Amino acid sequence: MRRLFPALAGLALVVVASFFAFPFLWLLLAPFKSDPELFRALPLLPERYAFDHFGALLDGRHIPFPRQLANSLAVASVQTALALALCAPAGYVFGQHRFRGKRALFALGVLGVVLPQQVLVLPLLSWFHELGLYDTLVAITLPGIASGLGLVFFTLVFARLPRELPDLARAEGASEGRVFLTLLGVVRPAVVSFAFVHFVLSWHEHLVPLVMAGSPATKTAPVALASLYGSTLRFPFGLLMAGSVLACIPPVALFWMVRRRFKSALEELVS
Amino acid sequence: MTPLLSLRSVGKAYPGGVVALRDVSLDVTAGEIVAIVGPSGSGKSTLLRLVAGLDEPTAGEIHVDGRPAAGLSPRERDVALVLQSQSLFPHMSVFDNMAYGLRLRGRQAEAKALVENAARMLGIEPLLARWPAALSGGERQRVALGRALARRARFLLLDEPLSSLDAHLRAGLRREIVRVHRELGAVTLLVTHDQGEALSLADRVVVLDHGAVQQVGPPRALLDQPRSRFVAGFIGVPAMAFFAGRVESGPTDAEFRGEGWVVPLGRSGAPLAGRPVVLGVRPGHWLVGGKEDGARTDPGREGRVEWIERTADGTELAHVLVGGTEIVIAFPGRAPEQGALLRLSPDSRHAFLFAEETGERLCLADDPASC
Numbered sequence: 219m220r221r222l223f224p225a226l227a228g229l230a231l232v233v234v235a236s237f238f239a240f241p242f243l244w245l246l247l248a249p250f251k252s253d254p255e256l257f258r259a260l261p262l263l264p265e266r267y268a269f270d271h272f273g274a275l276l277d278g279r280h281i282p283f284p285r286q287l288a289n290s291l292a293v294a295s296v297q298t299a300l301a302l303a304l305c306a307p308a309g310y311v312f313g314q315h316r317f318r319g320k321r322a323l324f325a326l327g328v329l330g331v332v333l334p335q336q337v338l339v340l341p342l343l344s345w346f347h348e349l350g351l352y353d354t355l356v357a358i359t360l361p362g363i364a365s366g367l368g369l370v371f372f373t374l375v376f377a378r379l380p381r382e383l384p385d386l387a388r389a390e391g392a393s394e395g396r397v398f399l400t401l402l403g404v405v406r407p408a409v410v411s412f413a414f415v416h417f418v419l420s421w422h423e424h425l426v427p428l429v430m431a432g433s434p435a436t437k438t439a440p441v442a443l444a445s446l447y448g449s450t451l452r453f454p455f456g457l458l459m460a461g462s463v464l465a466c467i468p469p470v471a472l473f474w475m476v477r478r479r480f481k482s483a484l485e486e487l488v489s
Numbered sequence: 490m491t492p493l494l495s496l497r498s499v500g501k502a503y504p505g506g507v508v509a510l511r512d513v514s515l516d517v518t519a520g521e522i523v524a525i526v527g528p529s530g531s532g533k534s535t536l537l538r539l540v541a542g543l544d545e546p547t548a549g550e551i552h553v554d555g556r557p558a559a560g561l562s563p564r565e566r567d568v569a570l571v572l573q574s575q576s577l578f579p580h581m582s583v584f585d586n587m588a589y590g591l592r593l594r595g596r597q598a599e600a601k602a603l604v605e606n607a608a609r610m611l612g613i614e615p616l617l618a619r620w621p622a623a624l625s626g627g628e629r630q631r632v633a634l635g636r637a638l639a640r641r642a643r644f645l646l647l648d649e650p651l652s653s654l655d656a657h658l659r660a661g662l663r664r665e666i667v668r669v670h671r672e673l674g675a676v677t678l679l680v681t682h683d684q685g686e687a688l689s690l691a692d693r694v695v696v697l698d699h700g701a702v703q704q705v706g707p708p709r710a711l712l713d714q715p716r717s718r719f720v721a722g723f724i725g726v727p728a729m730a731f732f733a734g735r736v737e738s739g740p741t742d743a744e745f746r747g748e749g750w751v752v753p754l755g756r757s758g759a760p761l762a763g764r765p766v767v768l769g770v771r772p773g774h775w776l777v778g779g780k781e782d783g784a785r786t787d788p789g790r791e792g793r794v795e796w797i798e799r800t801a802d803g804t805e806l807a808h809v810l811v812g813g814t815e816i817v818i819a820f821p822g823r824a825p826e827q828g829a830l831l832r833l834s835p836d837s838r839h840a841f842l843f844a845e846e847t848g849e850r851l852c853l854a855d856d857p858a859s860c
Contacts (some may be wrong), residue, residue: 225602309743314623380575381572382572382574382575382576383578385538385541385543385570385572386570386572386575386576386578386588387578388542388543388562388563389541389543389563389568389569389570390564390569390570390589390590390593390636390640391543391562391563391564391590391593392564392593397595400578400589403578403580403581404578404579404580406580472719
């Protein structure tokens with residue numbers, strides 16, 4: 219009995235884990251399969267590993283996918299950098315300074331978290347049309363930089379810093395800008411975590427890129443893959459699977475790069 | 490010699506009506522260590538922040554080197570801070586922490602030599618490549634002192650620098666504070682709640698209460714000539730015992746009578762006759778007799794030793810219960826046994842008198858040194 223229980227528990231774990239892991243494994247292996255195999259859930263492994271789907275996607279015969287991957291990369295990176303440049307200083311001011319109207323302004327920022335993005339997309343669309351930005355990467359990038367979540371996050375991060383640190387920086391002779399940069403160094407794990415999360419959210423973002431981009435050359439990877447459905451292709455699933463796997467690589471790679479800092483930032487927030 | 494730091498009627502009030510400091514005046518010359526003591530909330534740290542330039546006073550003026558300091562940044566005043574905790578930036582190495590202020594001033598080229606030199610003086614060279622998280626509390630404070638030294642700051646501002654350290658480290662660091670202070674030849678302000686620290690390090694001590702200066706003077710003067718009941722009670726460990734009563738003219742001399750005590754004041758107490766006063770006696774200023782010889786000269790009162798407290802410096806403190814009040818009496822050598830009966834009377838030569846309402850110290854006519 220004493221031996222049986224761990225064995226049974228282990229078996230149960232394997233069954234449950236396999237159940238949840240199955241879709242991921244299936245996705246990873248699907249691009250290598252032939253079209254008829256894609257109709258069947260099992261067997262999991264392809265009869266023969268073929269790279270045709272990747273080839274058809276990357277040589278641009280249906281859609282300019284390499285270009286679209288690059289679009290995604292550019293949008294997510296630039297948007298993350300700009301969001302950081304906007305939210306971190308704003309959070310520093312809200313978290314470290316007192317000023318008139320602070321509560322009202324902060325409430326406006328929180329509103330940005332609460333309001334669904336869908337509400338703003340149509341007004342933004344007509345506004346960007348007016349500015350001649352429709353169907354450009356700028357139009358896809360800009361809406362995401364004013365992150366209400368980023369403002370709230372950095373406000374909390376800076377407000378939690380010991381009061382001694384800014385005093386110390388000032389006493390040592392730091393200007394206001396230098397105080398901010400010094401404190402930014404102190405909260406570096408939080409900066410890295412925010413950048414990572416923002417990059418991933420931006421990478422997966424569907425609504426804004428869908429609305430703001432008209433031509434294939436401006437589309438981001440997720441939107442472009444979705445557009446395969448309505449295309450002249452009879453059966454786009456192989457391409458779709460190949461595209462999905464490729465589109466997963468940057469966020470996963472990024473996570474691998476920042477995993478340590480991400481973990482320490484989470485620990486810091488919990489402690 | 491013009492004082493390097495001069496405070497003239499400085500006050501600080503916060504929006505919402507909280508007054509942190511009122512009418513503080515103080516001159517400090519270069520080379521002086523001035524300790525600022527007081528109960529928590531008395532405005533000690535506020536005073537330090539005003540001198541540092543981290544806050545501006547709402548009344549009065551601060552002068553640095555003879556010039557008004559209003560609007561001068563901490564950088565222009567050339568201050569260095571050492572705080573109780575968080576004296577270092579956690580994301581910088583010890584070297585970078587010590588070089589931080591130098592780099593901000595564009596003295597990148599000299600930074601290495603200056604930091605290494607300061608580190609050598611304080612014996613923290615092996616720590617330069619380490620991170621603050623890997624240092625002990627004492628090492629961190631040494632590094633913070635080293636940073637002030639490397640930059641040769643004009644004002645060394647210490648806010649409870651030793652309060653989170655244990656007793657052994659504290660003793661060592663006191664030595665380092667004095668060393669850095671002498672090397673800088675500057676003004677050192679030391680905020681502390683530990684009066685032992687203040688009395689042992691400072692040339693002068695400022696006693697603050699409720700934001701106002703109660704007394705400024707050398708440590709010895711605060712002990713021997715407290716200006717008020719507050720200072721007398723605040724300075725000195727264990728605290729002075731107080732008894733409320735009145736001065737009465739006896740058959741020949743005046744005497745204090747109150748709470749069962751009768752203390753002769755000599756002829757000089759006569760002008761105070763009839764006044765309600767408070768008598769203050771330090772733990773070391775009691776006349777103690779055995780039970781049998783007590784009745785001879787003055788009556789005194791009888792008390793029972795409740796327990797003996799031994800202090801680190803070898804003094805024994807007897808807690809004696811006299812008529813329901815516990816009085817602490819210091820014995821340089823061995824105190825009587827627990828349970829012993831003692832005859833006690835205040836040593837009138839060392840007792841203090843304070844006015845009951847104002848708490849102000851009252852002087853005896855034949856003792857001009859007393860006030």
